[in-house]
Amino acid sequence: MAVSLAEPAALESAPPRRTTRRRRPRWMWPSVIVGVALLGLLARVFYSLRHGGPVYVGGYDSGVYYAAADALVHGRLPYRDFLFIETPGVAVVTAPFAFLGAQTHDALGYGAANLFFAGIGAASSGMVAAVLRRFGLPAAVFGGVFYAVTDIAVSSEQFIKLEPVATLLILIALLLLGDVRRPVGRRRMLVAGLLLGLACGFKIWYVVPALVVVAATPGVRRRLRLLAAEAVGAVVIMLPFFLASPAVMFREVVLDQLGRGRGGPSVVGRLHDILGGATVPHTATRLLGLTVGEITGGLAVLAVIAVIFALRRPSARLYVWLLLSGLLVLIVAPSFFSYYTSLTSAPLALVLGAGFAELVGLLSTRSGRLVLTTTALAGLVLLNLPGQWHAHPGEHPSAGLRRAVATVPGCVISDDPEILAATDVLSRDLSDGCVLWPDVTGWTYDLDTGMHDGVYTPRTKNLAWQKHVTSYLTSGSAVMVYRPETGLSEHTRRVVTAGPVLFRDGEWVLYATPHHLGG
Numbered sequence: 001m002a003v004s005l006a007e008p009a010a011l012e013s014a015p016p017r018r019t020t021r022r023r024r025p026r027w028m029w030p031s032v033i034v035g036v037a038l039l040g041l042l043a044r045v046f047y048s049l050r051h052g053g054p055v056y057v058g059g060y061d062s063g064v065y066y067a068a069a070d071a072l073v074h075g076r077l078p079y080r081d082f083l084f085i086e087t088p089g090v091a092v093v094t095a096p097f098a099f100l101g102a103q104t105h106d107a108l109g110y111g112a113a114n115l116f117f118a119g120i121g122a123a124s125s126g127m128v129a130a131v132l133r134r135f136g137l138p139a140a141v142f143g144g145v146f147y148a149v150t151d152i153a154v155s156s157e158q159f160i161k162l163e164p165v166a167t168l169l170i171l172i173a174l175l176l177l178g179d180v181r182r183p184v185g186r187r188r189m190l191v192a193g194l195l196l197g198l199a200c201g202f203k204i205w206y207v208v209p210a211l212v213v214v215a216a217t218p219g220v221r222r223r224l225r226l227l228a229a230e231a232v233g234a235v236v237i238m239l240p241f242f243l244a245s246p247a248v249m250f251r252e253v254v255l256d257q258l259g260r261g262r263g264g265p266s267v268v269g270r271l272h273d274i275l276g277g278a279t280v281p282h283t284a285t286r287l288l289g290l291t292v293g294e295i296t297g298g299l300a301v302l303a304v305i306a307v308i309f310a311l312r313r314p315s316a317r318l319y320v321w322l323l324l325s326g327l328l329v330l331i332v333a334p335s336f337f338s339y340y341t342s343l344t345s346a347p348l349a350l351v352l353g354a355g356f357a358e359l360v361g362l363l364s365t366r367s368g369r370l371v372l373t374t375t376a377l378a379g380l381v382l383l384n385l386p387g388q389w390h391a392h393p394g395e396h397p398s399a400g401l402r403r404a405v406a407t408v409p410g411c412v413i414s415d416d417p418e419i420l421a422a423t424d425v426l427s428r429d430l431s432d433g434c435v436l437w438p439d440v441t442g443w444t445y446d447l448d449t450g451m452h453d454g455v456y457t458p459r460t461k462n463l464a465w466q467k468h469v470t471s472y473l474t475s476g477s478a479v480m481v482y483r484p485e486t487g488l489s490e491h492t493r494r495v496v497t498a499g500p501v502l503f504r505d506g507e508w509v510l511y512a513t514p515h516h517l518g519g
Contacts, residue, residue, distance in 0.1 A: 029133060032140060033126045040125030040148035043384075044118035048158040054111035054118075055422055057395040060483065062160040063418030066101075066110050067426060067438035069094035073102055074430040080245035085256045085442045088241045089202035090162050102427040110421040114159040121157025121164050122148070127171040128346060132353040134178070135313065138360040138373050143353020145377055147346065149384045152276050156339035163342030166202040169195040170209055171346055179315040180217045186225070193226045197233020204253060205329055205343055207234075212325050216318045256445045257334075264336030274330055274341050275299035275348075303348070309355030316354035323347035397422045397508060404503035404510050410477030413513075415440050415469070415486040435475045441486055443468060459487025466492045474513050478502060481509075 048054055057063075068084055068091040078084035078091060094113050101109020129144030147153050157164045173192040177184060184192075196213060199206040214227050242249050264270070276299060307323070310316045326344040330336065356376065363369050397419060405412055405423045411434035412425045420426040420436075429436060437443070441459070444450055448465040450457035459465055466489050473479050473496045481488065481496060488496065499512035 029140075032137070033129050033133075033144070036129040036141070036144035036148055037122050037126030039145065040154075041119060041122035043149050043154050044121050044158050045115075047154050048114070048118060051158065052396070054114040054159070055107050055396070057397065057416065057418045057422055057482070059159050060416060060418065060485070062114060063110075063416060063421060064439045064442070065090045065094055065160045065162070066098060066113055066421055067417035067436065069113075070098035070102060070106070070109075070421075070426055070430060071436060071438060073098045074427070076430070076436075077241060077244050079241055079249040079252055082436065082438055083252060083442050083446055084439060085252045085445055086162055087201050087204055087238060087253055089165065089198070089237050090160065092237065093165055093202075094160055098427075101421070102431075106421045106424045106426045110418075117160050117164050118158050120168055121153060124153075124157075124164065124168045124171055124346060127168060127175060128349045128353070131171060131175050131350060132357075135316065135354050135357040136360075138369065139353040139357035142356040142373065142376055142380075143349045146352055146380055147349040149381055150276055150345065150349075151384050152273065152338075152341045153345040153349075154384070156342050156345075161339060161342070162203040163339065166199040166206045167342055167346050169199040169202075170206065173199075173213070174318075174350075177213070177217075180213065180318055181315065183219075183222070189222070189226055190229050193229020194233035194236075196226075197230035197235070198237055200230075200234045201237030204257065205333075208325050208329050209322050209343075209347075212321050213318065216321060252446060256442075256449075259449060259451060260334040260445050267331055270331055270336050271300065273336075273338050274327060274344050275303055303351075306352050306355035309358040310351045312358050313354050316351070319347050319350035319354060323351050395507075398505045400505050401503055401508045401510060405478070408478045408502070408510075411435070411475070412478050412480070412510075413473050413476040414480040414482060415473060415488075416480075416482045419480055419482055429476075435472065437472055440469065440472070441483075444487070460489045462487070470495055477513055479511050479513050481511075482507075 052058060065086075068078055068082070071082055072078065072091050072095050076082055078088055084091070097109045097113035097116065099109070100112060101107070125144055125148035128147045129140040132140040132143045173195040176188045176192040176195075196206075196210040200210060210230050214223050214230070217223050217226055238249075265273070307320055310320055323344055326347055330340055330343060333340065360369050360372060363372060402423045405425050408425075411429050411432060412420065412423075413435070414420050417426065417436075417438055417440075420429065426436075444459055444462065444465050448462060448468050450459060450462040450465065465487070469486070469488065470492050473481065479496060479499075481493065497509075497511050499514045501509060502512050503510040
């Protein structure tokens with residue numbers, strides 16, 4: 001049976017047609033959703049393999065979250081027992097993989113966790129298609145494929161991050177709520193609210209989309225009911241940790257984040273990343289002679305057009321508000337990294353999908369809709385393929401380093417927790433009661449902040465930080481210093497690496513810690 005690309009009777013505000021609509025097979029929508037999810041998984045796994053694989057050193061944050069999860073498995077609570085400037089959701093979700101690593105090999109648990117988060121991103125791709133189903137097949141396919149292959153989503157969902165699970169929870173909640181202008185059952189609203197609240201337990205920024213959904217819901221009672229469910233969802237995941245150390249958790253999760261000095265790219269640079277400017281091939285950029293500002297301007301025009309088309313669908317306006325509110329958060333945020341675009345990538349996909357459905361609806365023939373949809377999908381894949389094809393192998397500790405670390409009789413310390421996981425020493429250190437800072441440089445946003453009277457002191461010149469990090473790095477029997485971003489001064493580096501070299505293989509160096517510096 002031929003499958004039509006548009007389903008006029010199912011499209012909002014679509015004009016009636018005299019032609020008889022063909023009934024689609026029952027397996028079509030599950031096939032579309034699963035197919036989009038599989039495409040998303042393929043893109044993320046391929047990206048991971050081209051960028052070092054699931055076990056590599058170079059992402060830092062993913063190592064922080066895995067180390068926090070492993071510490072939790074070993075009975076250490078974030079905030080109470082170690083610094084953690086994020087909400088606890090990522091440590092809770094990653095804990096089963098840390099347990100696996102503790103029972104087998106840390107590298108196995110770490111790699112499995114990274115693959116799991118890639119799977120979460122793939123599930124979000126399918127969920128975008130599912131949410132857009134009510135706008136028709138072109139909307140679901142275009143929006144789902146966009147999220148499945150776009151670099152702004154793929155690059156931040158190949159390893160452990162805060163955003164992937166929160167994004168999936170938001171999308172499931174949107175699927176349950178459907179058109180928020182219309183009432184849904186209390187049970188569905190309760191579950192949706194719980195999911196929106198749980199999302200805040202992974203990153204505090206997700207309180208913004210949660211509140212936007214509440215604001216878009218008509219009726220005081222419905223709003224209060226949804227807001228109460230969100231509060232319960234947030235409390236469920238955060239309250240146990242808050243009760244263990246309320247003042248410290250508030251300081252680290254809220255005050256430390258608000259107190260971070262503004263850094264990262266300019267507003268234009270942020271918009272460039274948010275709108276997917278990084279996916280434009282450098283060769284095309286050079287051939288066309290375009291600047292970053294011009295590329296960003298062109299993408300902004302396309303995004304505005306998509307917003308205008310989406311606004312013509314009343315039930316799609318929520319996605320526009322989610323996109324605009326997320327855009328505002330990312331622009332005014334104190335700091336910015338490319339993976340922060342996860343906050344807007346799903347709403348952007350939903351807006352593009354709904355807007356694309358409106359565009360397709362302007363065509364009167366099925367062949368025209370087919371050509372437009374096929375061309376648009378091919379353009380998405382070709383635009384994003386160069387960035388995913390570009391190899392960036394990452395770093396992998398050598399077998400010799402792993403053997404050398406295994407022979408160290410005491411604690412092994414590093415300024416990058418990924419190294420401890422990749423060399424299978426992380427769980428051993430925790431079991432032996434060693435000091436562990438899952439987020440080493442996180443201290444520069446807390447007690448060792450370099451912000452004084454609104455002026456940020458670089459880490460290399462921050463004397464409080466240099467003293468504190470020296471104490472940590474020399475607290476064990478051996479140390480590995482890896483990250484330039486740790487910000488060690490020349491003096492601190494000389495002190496930390498003053499001991500004999502136990503192993504050296506290129507940049508991988510294992511130093512014995514001088515006993516008179518041990519703590």
